[in-house]
Amino acid sequence: MAISEEQVRHVALLARLALSDEQVAHIGEDLNSILGHIDTIQQLDLDGVEPTAHPLDVVNVTRADEVRPGLSREDALKNAPEADNGAFVIPQIVGPGGDEA
Amino acid sequence: MSGASGAIDLSTLTAAHIREGIASGQFSAREVLDAAQTRIVEVDERVHAFLQLTPELAEEAAGAVDAAVASAHQAGLDPRDTLGPLAGVPVGLKDNMNIVGTNTTAGAKILENHVSVYDCTAARRLLDAGAVLVGKCNLDEFAFGSSTENSAFGPTRNPWDLERVPGGSSGGSAASVSAGEVVISLGSDTGGSIRQPGALTGTVALKPTYGRVSRYGIVAFGSSLDQIGPFGKTVEDCAMALQAIAGPDPMDATSAVEPVPDYVAAVGQAAAGGVKGLRVGVVTDLLEVEGLAGEVRSLVERAASVFGELGAQVGEVELPSAEHGLSAYYIIGPAEASSNLARFDGIRYGYRAHNPADVLDLYMRSRAEGFGPETIRRVMLGTYALSAGYYDAYYGQAQKARTLIKRDFSAAFERFDVLLTPTTPTTAFKIGEKSDDPLGMYLSDYYTIPVNLAGNCAISVPAGLGSDTGLPVGLQIIGDYFAEETVLRAAAAFEAAVEFDSRPRIRG
Numbered sequence: 001m002a003i004s005e006e007q008v009r010h011v012a013l014l015a016r017l018a019l020s021d022e023q024v025a026h027i028g029e030d031l032n033s034i035l036g037h038i039d040t041i042q043q044l045d046l047d048g049v050e051p052t053a054h055p056l057d058v059v060n061v062t063r064a065d066e067v068r069p070g071l072s073r074e075d076a077l078k079n080a081p082e083a084d085n086g087a088f089v090i091p092q093i094v095g096p097g098g099d100e101a
Numbered sequence: 102m103s104g105a106s107g108a109i110d111l112s113t114l115t116a117a118h119i120r121e122g123i124a125s126g127q128f129s130a131r132e133v134l135d136a137a138q139t140r141i142v143e144v145d146e147r148v149h150a151f152l153q154l155t156p157e158l159a160e161e162a163a164g165a166v167d168a169a170v171a172s173a174h175q176a177g178l179d180p181r182d183t184l185g186p187l188a189g190v191p192v193g194l195k196d197n198m199n200i201v202g203t204n205t206t207a208g209a210k211i212l213e214n215h216v217s218v219y220d221c222t223a224a225r226r227l228l229d230a231g232a233v234l235v236g237k238c239n240l241d242e243f244a245f246g247s248s249t250e251n252s253a254f255g256p257t258r259n260p261w262d263l264e265r266v267p268g269g270s271s272g273g274s275a276a277s278v279s280a281g282e283v284v285i286s287l288g289s290d291t292g293g294s295i296r297q298p299g300a301l302t303g304t305v306a307l308k309p310t311y312g313r314v315s316r317y318g319i320v321a322f323g324s325s326l327d328q329i330g331p332f333g334k335t336v337e338d339c340a341m342a343l344q345a346i347a348g349p350d351p352m353d354a355t356s357a358v359e360p361v362p363d364y365v366a367a368v369g370q371a372a373a374g375g376v377k378g379l380r381v382g383v384v385t386d387l388l389e390v391e392g393l394a395g396e397v398r399s400l401v402e403r404a405a406s407v408f409g410e411l412g413a414q415v416g417e418v419e420l421p422s423a424e425h426g427l428s429a430y431y432i433i434g435p436a437e438a439s440s441n442l443a444r445f446d447g448i449r450y451g452y453r454a455h456n457p458a459d460v461l462d463l464y465m466r467s468r469a470e471g472f473g474p475e476t477i478r479r480v481m482l483g484t485y486a487l488s489a490g491y492y493d494a495y496y497g498q499a500q501k502a503r504t505l506i507k508r509d510f511s512a513a514f515e516r517f518d519v520l521l522t523p524t525t526p527t528t529a530f531k532i533g534e535k536s537d538d539p540l541g542m543y544l545s546d547y548y549t550i551p552v553n554l555a556g557n558c559a560i561s562v563p564a565g566l567g568s569d570t571g572l573p574v575g576l577q578i579i580g581d582y583f584a585e586e587t588v589l590r591a592a593a594a595f596e597a598a599v600e601f602d603s604r605p606r607i608r609g
Contacts, residue, residue, distance in 0.1 A: 003485065015439060015484040016446070017477060018465035030478055030539060031485065037540055038428035041498045051500030052507060054325050054355075055311045055556020056582070061354040075218040081453035088448055091460045 003031050109136035112281030112604045116190045116338045119284065120231075123170060123189045124180040130166035130189035130233065134159055137191035137235050141282045144607055149257050150267075150277035152196050154236040155203055162233040163189065185231025187345055193277040193286035196237035197244060197320040198224045198329070207320040208240040208252040208270075211445055211452045211471030221318025222353065223329045223346040224287060230345040235283050239273030242473045243442065244294055244322045246270050247545045250536050251475045258532070259302060261572055261605040265529040268298030268545075271332070275302040278332045279605060285333050285342045289319055291326045292430050293524075293549025296561040300524035300575020303563045303603050304332050305592065307339045308549075310583050311556035312357035314343075315350030323437040324355075326430075326553045334603045336371075336562060336593040340364040343585060359583050367586035371593035377412035379591060381405070382517035386419040392544060394527045396567035400574045401523050404564050407598050408521075408591075418513045418520060422505035426551040429506070431543060432486045432499035433554070439483030445471065478539065507555045514581040519591045522548045524561040524575030548577055557582050562592040563601040573601075 008028045012019045073086055082089040122128050145151055166189045173180040197207040199217035206212045241251035249257040249272030257272040259265040260280040267276040271288025275298035278286050288295040290308040299306020307330045314329045331342035344364045350356045383405045388398055409415045447453035447467025454466035486495040525545055535542040552559045561575035580588035
């Protein structure tokens with residue numbers, strides 16, 4: 001199943017990656033080469049085989065609903081590229097002057 | 102190895118030696134740390150095992166061990182009874198593990214200068230046992246790779262041959278132990294990232310059962326596959342490290358609530374001839390795989406005879422679905438990775454692109470500019486495999502193939518206690534040899550991947566030097582779920598029988 005340039009661009013948008021034309025071409029080749037190898041998995045007759053999502057038969061784990069100390073606001077913002085007034089700063093997304101996205 | 106580091110040569114000392122030496126007053130923790138730091142100055146410019154040294158944390162930890170020895174004496178106690186099990190042992194951590202007081206980069210430009218604000222549980226437990234953190238070790242960016250060449254901060258070199266890779270993705274952790282810079286290190290293994298570099302650097306490398314060790318505080322790659330484990334020069338060192346880090350953690354809901362047995366005692370049993378009657382299965386179909394080097398195959402066959410000579414019951418077994426492991430892994434691993442890496446958005450931490458037009462542009466350029474080529478490749482592959490119209494064909498099929506692999510192991514462990522395979526198809530390859538060949542690189546994890554998919558445990562232990570390349574070859578000993586004791590016991594008995602000299606002569 002060869003992947004087209006258009007599909008590469010679509011996947012790049014889903015993955016939120018701004019790829020250059022050169023990267024799109026290069027990654028298309030890489031993906032086709034890798035998929036060419038792993039496509040063998042599509043030929044396997046796996047009807048009726050249960051999928052494994054997780055290696056162990058684990059059950060949901062819950063804890064008591066108690067207030068416990070978490071990350072401080074200062075620590076949470078320590079690595080923010082831009083922070084102001086105890087909050088993360090992002091480009092404007094709503095209201096007058098915001099973009100249409 | 103030169104003796105320039107003075108009286109203490111870390112390449113000949115185990116964790117137990119160091120603790121005993123400190124407790125008996127033969128040397129201080131400070132002197133052991135000096136030896137590690139001197140060795141790093143001597144070789145790390147060439148090896149590049151470390152991304153960051155942590156002298157302040159190290160001096161504080163070594164000082165605390167020396168103070169504990171003094172206060173034991175003052176109280177009329179024997180320091181042997183009061184020191185932590187890893188007291189004074191110099192250690193390295195793969196730089197995808199957070200520890201407050203360090204930066205955690207995951208080998209990625211997007212996390213350059215990222216300051217840790219919480220602790221990785223496994224790393225914290227290692228340090229709480231008295232270990233002295235010397236530095237953070239190099240890795241392939243986000244652990245995507247098998248050579249450490251994908252690190253955004255330059256490759257690590259193999260101490261056995263500086264023109265060759267140490268393997269990866271935990272290449273820095275492996276090289277730091279191999280080069281005698283630290284005694285124990287921690288790595289993480291998603292498809293072989295502990296065992297493969299262990300094999301390529303002649304170190305002992307353990308991937309515990311999924312859930313045996315908490316994953317909290319590690320930069321996540323494949324959340325149903327990732328597991329933290331140790332490197333050491335000896336099986337006993339790995340057992341001591343596992344003892345310190347294993348066990349449930351309220352911060353990781355997938356950590357197993359299984360009792361933690363005495364792993365160090367299991368190694369002791371091996372010394373007492375403890376593999377007599379152990380059922381050892383040689384995985385014969387995996388010895389017929391194209392691309393397996395003759396020198397690797399012959400050492401694995403010799404290893405099987407060694408177990409026979411030690412009194413084990415050696416037989417043959419097949420894992421027919423293992424051949425689908427690589428395909429399943431290169432769907433499931435990237436799928437989970439693409440989902441985990443969605444958090445790198447240029448908002449909360451990490452690199453942010455300059456002058457974004459809007460928030461979508463900010464996301465898209467921060468990620469494209471911040472991620473390296475292999476990360477982009479895996480995120481694209483994973484996103485594709487999960488996208489509408491392809492999910493069943495790829496991700497669904499891969500999850501079913503995963504079930505077949507689990508069944509193969511389950512059938513094999515009805516007949517055998519441990520299974521033997523090569524850890525890797527070849528010895529260490531040259532830097533650059535596979536860097537333009539992603540698929541060729543992926544094949545170096547052929548033997549290790551099925552264990553991650555099934556979730557059981559395995560160790561790589563040196564089997565000798567290859568007859569063609571003269572480089573270390575790893576034997577993979579695979580165990581059932583939570584059978585680390587059995588795997589460690591088998592590995593220790595084998596180690597004692599082959600007497601591998603783990604010390605490379607660093608050349609070049």
